[in-house]
Amino acid sequence: MPVTDHVNLEQFMEGVKKRNPGQPEFVQAVQEVSQDIFDFIQDKVEYHEAQILRRIAEPDRVVSFRVCWEDDNHNIRVQRGWRVQCNNAIGPYKGGIRFHPSVTEGTLKFLAFEQTLKNSLTGLPMGGGKGGANFNPKGKSDAEVMRFCQSFMTELYRHIGPDTDVPAGDIGVGGREIGYMFGQYKRIVNRWEGVLTGKGQEYGGSAMRPEATGYGAVYFLRNMLKHRDMDIEGHTAVISGSGNVATHAAEKITQLGGKVLTLSDSGGYIHDPDGIDQEKIDWVKHLKNVKRGRISEYADEFKGATFHEGRPWGVAADLALPCATQNELNEDEAKTLVKNGVKAVSEGANMPTTLEGVHVFHDAKVMYAPGKAANAGGVAVSGLEMSQNSERISWNHERLGDMLTDLMQGIHDKCTEYGDQGDGYVDYVKGANIAGFKKVADAMLAFGVV
DSSP states (O other), X not given: OOOOSOSSHHHXXXXXXXXXXXXXXXXXXXXXXXXXXXXXXXXXXXXHHTTHHHHHTSOSEEEEEEEEEEOTTSOEEEEEEEEEEEEOSSSSEEEEEEEOTTOOHHHHHHHHHHHHHHHHHHTSSOOEEEEEESOOOTTOOHHHHHHHHHHHHHHHGGGOBTTTEEEEOBTTBOHHHHHHHHHHHHHHHOOOOOOOSSOOGGGTOOTTHHHHHHHHHHHHHHHHXXXXXXOSTTOEEEEEOOSHHHHHHHHHHHHTTOEEEEXXXXXXXXXXXXXXXXXXXXXXXXXXXXXXXXXXXXXXXSTTOEEESSOGGGSOOSEEEEOSOTTOBOHHHHHHHHHTTOOEEEOOSSSXXXXXXXXXXXXXXXXXXXXXXXXXHHHHHHHHHHHHHHHTOOOOHHHHHHHHHHHHHHHHHHHHHXXXXXXXXXXXXXXXXXXXXXXXXXXXXXXXXX
């Protein structure tokens, strides 16, 4: 085997850290994937000769730009925007746009890297990318959000396109923001084309897109439990977050006979021992999407519910679905979940569990689905939206629901193919990493050194 610059995992990661200073989330994501990939490629000379892992861990390009806009008080504001185009070996770059004060280049690089493998797992022709800005839409008027989105797209439009890079929504970017950005793109290029997904159904959006990520995480959870002759019905669940992913995960858990005990936001979490049923979920959707209120208001509305500061992982439950943001579930919280008897964890957010927390679940043989597998339903339906836009057709909710169910089953099967440990336990992290990597790697080999 040829000698390469990544003789072992430790040396490889030292190089990643040196090339990406001050970007701990990106380094964490590469570490989590590489520790599985190194074993897989150990005897595969072609991957070493072509430096495939080294190339995947280096984005194709990172675009950074200034975003100037005017607030309602006529003050000129300046934000920074990015688009990270990680890898397009199997299709156009595909990944969300995030508006949040915490957004940095390193955050977006980690998300784009994860997105590359996630999109590969769907089986659809999509590469990986991610973008965003350190803009906080909370507390802003619709007019301010519109002006920011239009300014953001005035720069971004030159880097994207239906066959180049197709962004979507993410934290801080919902239907309102997508609409403003799509309108500006259409105005600039004078073309109607499927350059963004997550659009409203009135102008080319998919009927299933709002539900897809949350529902998909629950479908993957159901597949994991079924693999062990278990079911969601009769089990309790703790869920973090109260946005689109969390509320739809809660909705599907409830529909399948489970009881949801918690939801949260950045201020804390609510615990409802009676269960968060559909009526309560609808109330939370209205609170967050229309009133843009705080989850603490739930405890004032529903008798028996209580609000607590912090995160919900101390509440005993059978199932856990972290659906808020990255690194929201640490080692101690993972140990608490295990101590309280959690049977399965399915990630609705991107990398919400720290590496140390993942090791806790792995050591305890808890069924654990990483975000790149469990929350791939959202981007899968985005891929179907791209297909619908290209063909100028639309599919109904029922057909898209069936397709989402099949896609999540297919992702589960790929994870078990490479992650089955032979003792009844499936290492879904390893399975997802290898399955996602292999498809991208083989495509890159076919192209030569580019």
